[in-house]
Amino acid sequence: MAKIAFILLCHKDPEAIIRQAQSLTAAGDCMSIHFDASAKSEHYDRIREALRDNPNVTFAKKRIKCGWGEWSLVAATLNAVEAAIEAFPRATHFYMLSGDCMAIKSAEYAHDYLDRHDRDFIESYDYLNSDWIKTGWKEERLIYRHWFNERTQKKRFYAMFELQKRLGLTREIPHDIDVMIGSQWWCLRRQTIEEIIDFSKKRRDVMRFFATTWIPDETFFQTLVRHLVPEQEIESRTLTFLMFTEYGMPVVFYNDHYDLLLSQDFLFARKISPEALELKRRLGVLFSTEGVTFQISNEGRTLFNFLSNKGRIGRRFAPRFWEKESSLGRERELLIIVCKKWHVAKRMVERIRQMTNIPCVEYLFNDEACHLPDLGGIQSTMGKRHRHRRALMRMLFDYYKTDRLVVCMDPANLDLLEDFGRDRSTTRLLEIECQFSDEYLIDHIVRAGLAGACTPREKVERLLPTVRNDMIHESDQMRDAEFENHHHLREMDPSEVGVRAVADFLTVPSATAEAIVNVEQLFAD
Template sequence: MAKIAYILLCHKDPDAVIRQAQRLTAVGDYMSIHFDASASPVHFSQITEALKDNPNVTFPKKRVKCGWGEWSLVQATINAMQAAVDAFPRATHFYMLSGDCMAIKSAEYAHKFLDENDADFIESFDYFESDWIKTGWKEERLIYRHFVNERERKKLFYFLFEVQKRLGLKREIPEDLQIMIGSQWWCLRRHTIEALLDFIRKRRDVVRFFRTTWIPDETFFQTLVRHLVPKEEIRSRTLTFLMFTDYGMPVTFYNDHYDLLLSQDYLFARKISPEAQDLKRRLGLLYLAEGVKFQISNEGRSLFQFLSGRGRIGRRFATRFWETESTLGREREMLIVVCKKWHVAKRVLERIRQLTNVPAIEYLFNEEDTPLPDLGGIQKTLEKRHRHRRALMRMLFDYFETDKLIVCMDPANIELLNDFASDRSVTRILEIECQFSDEYLIGHAMRVGLAGDQTSTETLERLLPTIRNDMVHESDRIRDAQFENLTRMREIAGPDSNASALSEFLSIPPEKALEVSATEYLFAD
């Protein structure tokens, strides 16, 4: 009978990892856990302590710091694979999972399915001929070298790309490999895994090539399995049920999706919402159950396309299933810096970036050219960003894989502030009050088209009080809204006072906040 060694990559929520390991190994299967080396060491200790007496759980000898789109994700997988091969000689299959995955069939069903299907399950489509990549780069992922993390060092990432492009520094793809692409969630037989590990040891040239490709977890295993295993022994599909929105973001499943998930022709599903406690409980019990009969209808994708295509709200699977997410998520924190002088807010954000790991985005609802990741087009215009504001923010939280995100807004965006403040997520607002000289107000009037180079002094003198009063009115509206978590920095206040406001806003120690508030020329024009 099939015995599965689960390869679990995770970086958060130690309690969920422990429960998942205990549940999946309770029926005699195995698990190799790679916990991101850049994540909390306290969380890792919690996991290892809780599972140290479980003989069916192992950990790789070396953990690596993982970054989206990097080779590090592939290396973490290889390390976990090797640990599982060494620790579990009776394992017949190796199944790739993330911390957001859960079984949607019983262990009994999964074992029988694998016994009856002697094949490797991995999406493996021709990289250049298929339409697997819907938007964005294609050959650029391969023919140029990518040395840094695109999300963490975006400017350097694209600078290095442009340098290579201008200098014509293209490279050749290994001649004996047909590059394939597909989902990173696979299930492979033991002899395939052993052949992969042996190939990796022998063909260091291939490893070197993929080390500097972009998003190699979608191409490395998909290419090598096709190279090592006869075509008729490969099922070019994943056994993990996942769907994507029109914007290219994964659909999240909630409590009301239990029956839908069970009817899909898959063994696992991704992503399960952290808030879907009842769904997690029911699926956990299901995995251990015996004698359960499953009625496979496989309606999930067609139903999702039908409902999303019409853009209506109904009740069958709750609005979140086919609508872009209506809430940012109860566990998330949206931190909003509000300031009329954009350059001041940007200086504050730059210092926050230097002192914390919290992702920060500048005036995305005010400046069209604010650097943003490709989210399928929703980010392209200010009109779209405003119209799909919550969907956009939810995607950004998912993109940065964070529960805390900072953005800048103009005080005039009171409707956005009210909207986000009413969300179930935690919304904190930091208003930065600045002094406005006549020179600054004249410059502002010219920037927004209220005045020009030829505007007379008399006209400006009549205009300036109105502009100043308008700015005061915007600040008053923020006060009148009585936001629950509102703090203020003031240009006329001292660094200590401003550090107190920053400390409360960011939930950081006052001495660290003081490093931001004491920055020279913070309020200079």
């Protein structure tokens, strides 16, 4: 049976550390603690005194002053790991934690999970070829030497970087390793940990290299695990649930996040707020409880993005200045079908193709898989389509050799609708307004990843008002924008009203519009 040695790096709140250690070791696991040497000595003494009689707790033999982005974090981790290897010979797994982490599953569940999955859990993506680093330095972290702390010695840090850059003092990455990157929160098997310690003692060249890289806690273990362990024995993920805001700040969990945390496919979570005393109490009790069944829905990140992005939809892809100044062409007509139910709009588009000679493109700004012709790469990613929206549309007009084009968009694309509505070309909108039953919205919530197949129905139903109001809000925003040539096709309207709307939208005879609107099961789900 799995026995976990928790590797705890911490620097504050001694009472919380004591409670964390007592809780995690009560179920038979163990812990090795590194308490930052720059923290108050009386805090360290308090921790040691409180845990002195706990045989499942040990401490790193050497304490190090740690700084963000420094090698000191890795060195402190290695010291705690070596202490754990020596003190706990029966430990099968080593789990990296911080003082802000707490278990969100029972010890029984965690042990069973690790027994069933004989592998190392660590995020490890190719450093140079992946997009794990979104902005800022990439190669510079490795090929230049970083001796100073960027946060506390900013002038020295950047002065040394600029000096090396001017003098061309770059260095080679050790030839036999491929640098990887990922989250520093890992869970590794004992054999892997022992191989890492052995490697670190034999390969001083690799240790010297990482010692002067920047933010090595995101690369050192990630690289060595990939170097030492067969790929099929590694799962490139963390077992610690964590999220970040758009501003790169970690999401903090509070008392009302208990149910959400338990439903995620992770064993721990960070960061738990110091003020979330009730959440900490409930999670502490949970870890020692036996016989608990967990319904895993794993909707946390998707749900957070949905709720936090409300009111900011359409802000992500800002138009470039050359897009603002360009035009589709004064003589052209862009016909936009706006509908939340994509399958309804696609049925409408198929009938338009059959009854007219107007080229049609489906949800090109929403669906990565939307079929588009080769336009020189501008159509290849969703980001490019949004950034070069007008250029893309001009190229589609040219490709189809037409002055009239039908496209489908989601009501959430208000920024696109406003942009095209300001163009010198003629833009017409047909908003298809559908009815949304509770069952349809529940299916939509699952498809959107806001809930999982195992999410209890009562939890999903609590989301229904928010999702329904969100759809109503999108329609209200379109009305408030007061678009010219804005036509409406409502599911509840008589057929003749819809025929007039489609005839005006497409400028086609009523008979053609009637054949389009009266397609069988147009609004069926």
